[in-house]
Amino acid sequence: MLSQEQDTPAAEPPPPAARGVVNLYSLEYYELVRRRLAPGGAFAQWLPVKQLPPYEALTLIRAFVDAFPHAALVSGESSELILLGSDRPLKLSLPRLLARTRRPAVAKDLRSVGIRDGFDLLATLTLDDAALRRRTRDVEPCSGKDPAIEYADLSELNLEFSVALSRRQGDPATLISRWGDTPAEERERGGRRERGGKTMR
Numbered sequence: 737m738l739s740q741e742q743d744t745p746a747a748e749p750p751p752p753a754a755r756g757v758v759n760l761y762s763l764e765y766y767e768l769v770r771r772r773l774a775p776g777g778a779f780a781q782w783l784p785v786k787q788l789p790p791y792e793a794l795t796l797i798r799a800f801v802d803a804f805p806h807a808a809l810v811s812g813e814s815s816e817l818i819l820l821g822s823d824r825p826l827k828l829s830l831p832r833l834l835a836r837t838r839r840p841a842v843a844k845d846l847r848s849v850g851i852r853d854g855f856d857l858l859a860t861l862t863l864d865d866a867a868l869r870r871r872t873r874d875v876e877p878c879s880g881k882d883p884a885i886e887y888a889d890l891s892e893l894n895l896e897f898s899v900a901l902s903r904r905q906g907d908p909a910t911l912i913s914r915w916g917d918t919p920a921e922e923r924e925r926g927g928r929r930e931r932g933g934k935t936m937r
Contacts, residue, residue, distance in 0.1 A: 745769065746780040751787045752796065752878070752885050761796045762880035766803030766821070776824050783809070783817040790897040791875060792888045799877035801868050808911070809863040809901075813849040817862065817901065826865070830912050833857070858908040862901070871901075 747769075749760040759765055761781075769779050781800070785793045797819065801807045804821030812818045820826060836842060837854040851857050863871065878885060 743774045743777040744780070745773070745777075748782040751784045752792075753787065753888055753890065755886055756883075758878065758883045758885050759880040761799065761878050761885075763799040763802055763877045764880050766800055770803050770821070770823060773823060776822065778820055778822040778826065779804070781819045781821075782812075783819050785817055785897075785901055787890075788885075789888055789890070792878075792885050793897070793901070794872050794875045795878040795885065797868060798872035798875050799879070801865070801872060802877045807865050807868055808861060809868060810860040811862050812860070826911060828858075828911050830854070858911060861908045861911060862903070864907065864910050 747760065750757050752758045752761045766779075773779060783793070783796060788796070797809070800819050800821055805823055806825050807819060807821045808826050810818050810820060834854040837846060837851075837857060843853075846852070846857065851860070
């Protein structure tokens with residue numbers, strides 16, 4: 737557990753079906769993390785959706801969104817999914833994002849996972865806060881007090897569910913707090929691009 741306030745902690749624990757690990761995906765854990773976040777900080781956690789039945793995967797998301805006032809789901813390398821949570825709206829300054837992703841060292845790291853620029857990074861948004869809460873409103877949050885997920889029937893794994901959850905249902909433009917002097921055509925491109933250069937609309 738974090739011993740002091742952190743700005744951008746990240747976690748990648750083993751899948752929750754392993755004994756004892758469910759606590760690292762529970763509502764109680766996420767509440768502890770939120771209390772250790774610096775104001776305006778963001779927490780990132782891997783979501784092992786491919787290794788869980790649909791209902792159990794949704795309980796993990798529900799725990800996350802119950803703990804964090806603002807959340808989003810983004811796609812990572814090899815179609816892995818990552819939850820982002822914060823005590824404040826997840827907003828970005830587009831000019832600052834583009835400037836940072838153009839730094840040589842940053843650009844090199846991003847290209848290694850198939851991200852060409854800041855617009856590609858925005859396009860990793862899969863579900864925004866409102867969509868996450870809609871998808872999980874009918875399930876109970878994962879709790880360390882009830883480790884039933886450790887005994888989930890893994891025969892119910894559903895690849896179609898993980899693919900559907902990975903399909904973009906949020907608008908990257910909702911993440912932008914300031915467009916600055918970004919040209920109009922770049923603003924439009926920021927709302928249209930999808931990984932691989934295909935349009936989103």
